[in-house]
Amino acid sequence: MRAASVLEADEGRLPVVASEPQSASGLATRLELLRNTLRPTPHVPLAMEGMNLFAKLEYVNPVGSIKDRAAYWILKRAAERGEIRDETTVIESSSGNFAAALAAFTRLVGLRFIPVIDPNISGAYESFLRRICPTVVKVEKRDDTGGFLKTRLQMVKHLCATTPNAYWTNQYGNLDAVEAHYELTAAEICADFESLDSVFIGVSTAGTIAGVSRRLKERYPKVRIIAVDTEGSVIFGGTPRKRHIPGVGSSIVPQLLSHAKIDDVVSIHESDTVEACRALLRTHGLFVGGSSGTAFAAIKRYASRMAVSNRPTVLFLCADRGTAYLDTVFDPAWATRLE
Ligand SMILES: Cc1ncc(COP(=O)(O)O)c(C=O)c1O
Incomplete structure (x- = not known):
């Protein structure tokens, strides 16, 4: 494994520190290190x-909420199964905590992450995500229930279809989240x-x-x-x-x-x-x-x-x-x- 290098440091964002391309098992090992935190x-x-x-x-x-557990476990399991690799872009709809956890953990292990957020997100979380993630997608249109979730999920679907090597962590239906809280x-x-x-x-x-x-x-x-x-x-x-x-x-x-x-x-x-x-x-x-x-x-x-x-x-x-x-x-x- 070669030393980590700074890949990106523009537009006021925090630099993204990523390792040289590694195997899926290397990614799983790096994620496993997170367990200590x-x-x-x-x-x-x-x-x-x-x-x-x-x-x-x-x-x-470590990132400030219960969603750290699901974010860590979902990434770890996906890496172990070879579903995410170094070239993967993780995509997720979240109104705050889950996106913050994914942003921090993906950055730590050198993966790209696109959060899909809505106007209900707190200013502090939006600033955090914009500092860390090269792309943040904010939907503005309310869905038929008056909320934003369905609009966010439509956007996730669109991004997954148009982004190479996209992986949707799908916090709404991912059994690894259940396992995270069980374990x-x-x-x-x-x-x-x-x-x-x-x-x-x-x-x-x-x-x-x-x-x-x-x-x-x-x-x-x-x-x-x-x-x-x-x-x-x-x-x-x-x-x-x-x-x-x-x-x-x-x-x-x-x-x-x-x-x-x-x-x-x-x-x-x-x-x-x-x-x-x-x-x-x-x-x-x-x-x-x-x-x-x-x-x-x-x-x-x-x-x-x-x-x-x-x-x-x-x-x-x-x-x-x-x-x-x-x-x-x-x-x-x-x-x-x-x-
Ligand atoms: C602050 C906070 N509490 C509780 C929950 C609910 O957890 P779950 O999504 O596992 O039902 C969330 C989920 O995002 C959350 O952010």
Whole structure:
């Protein structure tokens, strides 16, 4: 293997550091090195009446969210199968965290990456992607549900058809994402907890809930998995409506949902997400993003339905930090505009 070389450093972007062309197995080896940065994330206790509540801090992952796990595992598996090689251009539709993780990891191992984003992306993520990726495609047209997902997916299809050696990581239907959470996220939970009564998980592509629920049900047969969605999302059959907070909810029913073992669903209005994010900061000192607040709001709503006499052990995931939500969830003026 020859030393890495700087290939590109124009238009204010960070230089892309890539190795000389290598075999698919060389790529797999470089990806495997990433494993060292994906260390187990901590869980912390939060004071809450009637239960032993814990938050697993997924924002500690190297690029800053739970999506680091799926991005790493999907790339690793694809490289092992020879589906991606040094000449591959990875293409993906993402409103933020998954694109950020792919951008960082593909750059690290010397692959090209084209993220397809939409106007709902936070300014911080868009700047990050534009610094790192030579091409960022932003769709502007809303689809028939009022969201952008279908438009983004059409663009992905177009780019895959017109870009040589394109590879779509397909976070919406990739079973490697489920395996990532089974092997990484859920394995850590099993190592950390003797027993668990309820786990609340925000859903978007359903990769997290599918992988985590499958492993937790094996380890704790009586655990209840509560899926957390946002009002206006269609994942569990709701009426589609414009949503503003990324990371939780979807305008399609994700393929991976059928792999999840779910006991109940709670759907949260975005104004309750805002309140819960602020409460997590104010009361517990956790500065976390929209899906974390949505899960916390669901726990508070659900509390009366849990057997509090036994002080159940309850866990939720803090999927990302609050930084990207400063101009939305944490801005009082923005929040008053929510219907
Ligand atoms: C902040 C955040 N929370 C939760 C999720 C949901 O995870 P999944 O897509 O695995 O359902 C996402 C997905 O993008 C996310 O970005």
